[in-house]
Amino acid sequence: MSKAFGFVEYGGPETQEFLDRPVPDPGPGMLLVAVRAAGVNPADWKKRRGLFGTGGELPxxxxxxxxxxVLSVGAGVTGFTPGDQVFGIAPAGAFAEHTLLAARTTARKPVGVGFAQAAALPVAGAAAYGGLEQLGLRAGQTLLVLGVSGGVGTAAAQIARARGLRVIGTASGISAAYVRTLGATPVDSKGPVADLVAAAAPEGVDGLLDLVGGDALRAAAPALRAGGRLVSTVDRDGAAALGGGYLAWDPKGTVLAALADLVAAGELDPHVSATYPLAHAAEAMAEIESGHARGKLILEMS
Incomplete structure (x- = not known):
């Protein structure tokens, strides 16, 4: 049996508990992996609360x-063998001693990249990478990131800087010093954002990556110069109303490999802010659900 952490019904934290499940069998296109680390994301509590729907089998x-x-590979899998150190998307759940990774959304972990760093990349890193690809900005242009101090924003600012972009990021005032470590100019998200951005970039910004949505997106939109581009990861309708697009997230293996190369080269730090053993998964979930987590939270398996 394999120890795991999950929920037994949709709802609040009281529905979470530790589970014992058989070690999964890798079907076609899948890899069975002994998990070393798993990323914790806001999507985890949103899924538990049923915000993505309540279909499917429980727990x-x-x-x-x-x-x-990698312990074993399923039929049709090429390019991976037992013993490989890998990271990727876990359709069967990642908070477990063993899980399955989809070969299409898996990459080898470089020797110089830690397991915790690698586990921080497939969701936030791939979202940031995808958003920047959609924006298609050129070196020398200016990017505004709404919500830059979270996991996606942390990755986006650094990837953008590696591409030669100037980055302005909104965050709470207490996060200003952190935002500067990302190579970005901080703007207080509680202030008049459009005015503050205009002061930092009088000519306007060329791209807006929205990680917040709603009123924050509408307040910041005037900072986008004529012909500028907007991509949102959270507000499809709001982005469309402003002439922008919604994130087309695709954490395929080639994207993950590119992210890992940036980490190995020292151009991307996933900023793992805290690690928890699997036994303290509930504490990690409470921190991410509070909305105050900075950078990435990681569960480590013994």
Missing amino acids: VVMGTEASGV
């Missing part, structure tokens, strides 16, 4: 992204 093992060591 549900939580977590979407994991890193670990």
